[in-house]
Amino acid sequence: MTVTAPAAEAPQRPAHRDANVRRWLGAYTLSMIGDSVYYMALAWAAARTGSASQTGLVLAAGSVPRALLLLGGGVLADRLGPRRVVIASDTARCLVILGLAGALLLTSPTVWMLIAVALVFGAADALFLPAVGALPPRITAPGQLARVQGLRGLATRTANVVGAPLGGVAVAVGGPVLAFAAAGVLFAVSLPLLLAVRMGPLPAPDEAPEQAAEPAGSPWRELVGGLRHIRRHPLLGPLMLVVAVSELGFVGPLNLGLVLLSGERGWGASGMGWVIAAFGIGAGASALLLAVRGHVPRAGLVMCLTVLVGAVAIAALAYAPSVPLAAGVAVVIGLFAGLGGALCGALVQTAADPAYLGRVTSVSTLFTHALSPLSYPVTGAAVALWGTGPVFVASALLCAAGAVTGLAVSRLRRAELPR
Template sequence: MTTAVVVPAYRVAQYRRYVAGEAVSVLGDQVWYVALSWATVQLASPGVAGVVLALSAVPRLLLMVLGGPLADRFDARALMVGSDALRAVVMVAAAGIALVATDLWLLVAVALIFGTVDAVFMPAAGSLRPRLLETEQLSDGAALRELGIRAALTLGAPLGGALVTVGGLALACAVNAVTFVLSLLAIRTLRPRPLERVERREPYGAALRAGLRYLLSHRMLRPLLLVTLLFNIGFVGPMNIGLALLSEDRGWGAPGIGFLLAGFGVGAAVGALVMLRVRVRRHIGIGIALGAVGEAVGIAGATLAPNLGLAVASTVVVGLLGGPMGIMCASLTQANTDDAFRGRVSSVQALLSLGVTPLVMGLVGVLAGQFGTTAAMLGSAVVEASAALPCLLLARLRRASIS
C-alpha cells in the first residue's frame, strides 16, 4: 500500500499566485491609508486625520461580517476580483480628483467608498484559500500567507510615504490602482476546488443567522474564536500603542519605536519560515497554548527590560512565537470549517482581529493614562496568557489534529 506524498504549499503554483495577489492587495490598502492620512493632515490637522481614518474604517468593519454570507453564496474568486477592480477604479478617480482639487469632504467620500468595497475582499479570500490546498497543506500554506502579508504590511507604509513625498496624493492613488490590477490578474487565474452543492435560496438574513449559529454551536470553532479574541486583545494594544508609550517613557524616542517594531517583524518572519518546514499536525492546542504564554512573556519582558537592547530581544520573541500561534489557529480553523460556511467564519475572525484593534488601543491608552504604561502592558500580557487556558482545559482542543 502506497501513501501519496503531499507537496508543501509553497510548491503549489496557484497557491503562490493567491498569496502574491492577496499580499499586493494588502500592500495597496497600506499605501492608501498612509496617503489618506498625509492628505488630511495637509488640509486640516493630525486630529482631523485621525477622525477621517476612523470613519474610513467604519464601513469596512461593519460590512466585513455582512460580507461573509456573500462569500458563501457567490463565487469567492469573482468577489475578490470585483473588489480589486472597483478599488482600482476608486483609486483612479481619487487620483484625478487630487489633480484638480482636494477638499476634505471629497477625501471622506472616497475613504467611505473605498472601505465599503474593501470589506468584501477579506471574507472572500478566507473562503477561497482552503480550496486551493489539501488539508495536510493548510499549516505551511498559512505560514506562506503570513510571510506574504507580513511583507506587504512592512513595505506598504514606507512605500505610501515615499509616493506622497514625490508626487502627492495623486501619484500614491495612481500607483495604488496598479497594485489592485496586479492583484486582480493573479487571482483571476486561480482554479479552486469546487464547493459541495449548497442551497443558495436561503434569505440573506437567515444565512447570516445560520452562520452565527454554526459558529456558536461548533465544538471546535467556538473555543477557537475565544482563543483568537483573547489573543488579539492581549496583543494589539501593546504592539499598536504600548510600544510607542513605552519608548516615550524610557526616553528611547522614535528610533526606539522603530527598533521595537522591527524586532517583532523579524521574529514573525522567522517564525513563519520555520512553519513552512514544520507541520504541526497533532496536539495543536498545546502548541497554541505555548505560543500564547511565550508571547505574554515577551510582552512582559519588553515592558520590564532595563535597556532598549533587551526590549528589542523581547519583541523578537513576541513575533517568533506569535506568528506560529496565528498560523496554527488559522489552519485548525480551516480544517474544521465546512465549505458552506467558510466565508461567514472568515468574516467573524476578521472582525475579532481587526474590529477589536481600535477599541483595545483606546482602552490601553486610557489604562496607561490612569495606571501607567507598565501596568497597562503587564495587564495585556495577562490577557494574552489567558488565551492558553481553553487550549489546555478542553481536551478536544488540546488533542486537536490536522490530517
C-alpha cells in the first residue's frame, strides 16, 4: 500500500525544489544541530559537575524515557497528527533547554538538575522522533520519498559535522550556559518553519479500507492495532526484522567498537577521528546519490545487497593495518550501509498504511535509537574477552543475517518504490 500525496493528480515536483519539503528539511536540520549542541553541553556540564560515573548516569538518563515512550509517541502522532506532535515536542525541548540556560545564570548546575533535564528532554524526543519520521508522506508525493530520505540523510550528516564543533565553540566562549542557550535558539528557529509546513490529507476510507476498519479506542488498543498491522503486513514485518537484526550488528562496532579498536592499534584520537570522518563521507555520498537520483529500481533487492556489502566491510575494518586503509573501509561502510538504511526508511513509509505511519515509525525508531545502544555493554565485554577482530566478525555476521533474512523473503526482495 502506498501513500496518496497532496495533489496527486498534479505532476510531481522534485523534492529538493518543493518549498514545502525545504521548510520541513530546514526545520529538521536545525533541530538535529540543536540536538548535537545540547548533548555536547550536557556532557561538558556533567563532567564538570560530578564524577565519571555520575556523568555516565546523566548521559544515559535521557535514553530511559525515550525507550519507554517511543511507541506511545507513535500512537499520539497517528491520533493527533504528526505535525501537531512535532511542533509541541519541539516547543517543549526549546523551553526546557532555554529554561536550563536561564537557571544556570543564577546557580551552578547539579547532577540531579542535569538528570531531570535529560529525562524531560528524552520524553520530548520520544514524541518528536516518530512524528518527524511520519511527516514526509504527508508533505510530498510517493515517488519523492526516496529523494526525501536522501535529503534527510544529508541533513543528519550536516548536523553531525556542524553541531559538535558549534557546541564546543559555545562551551569554550560562554560555558554550558551559552551552549544550552544556542541549542534552545536553534529549536526556536525551527518552529516557524514547522508551522509553515503544509500537510496533505490522509487517503479517503475507500482508498484505505484497513484504516477505515480500525475502531476508535484507548491508546493501548491503538498501539496493539499498530503492532498487529506490522505483524500482518507482508512487507512491514520482514522490514522490521531486517532493521532490528542489522542494527544490532552495526551499532556496536561502529560506535564503542571503533573506540576500542583505535586504542588497540595505537591510532589515537586523531586516527579514530579520520575513520569516523571517512564513514561520514561515505554516508553523505549515499544520501546525496539518493537525493539526486530520486529513484532506485528494485529497491528491496538493492537494500538487502547494500546491507550485506556493508556487513562484509565491518568485518574487514577490524583487520585494516593502518589508518588510511581503515578510513577507506569506513567509506565503503558508510556508502553501502547508508544507502541500505535510506532505502529501508523509504520502503517503510510507502508500505505502511498512512493511518498507522506514526506507530510504524515508532517501532523502527525503537530499534535504531533505543534498543541498539543496549549492545554497547555486550560489545565492550566481548572485546575484553576475545579482542576486536572476532567481535567485529561476529557483529558483521549478525548484520549480514538481517540482509539474508530480507533476501529470503520474496515479497521484500521484489519490493519497488513508486516512481
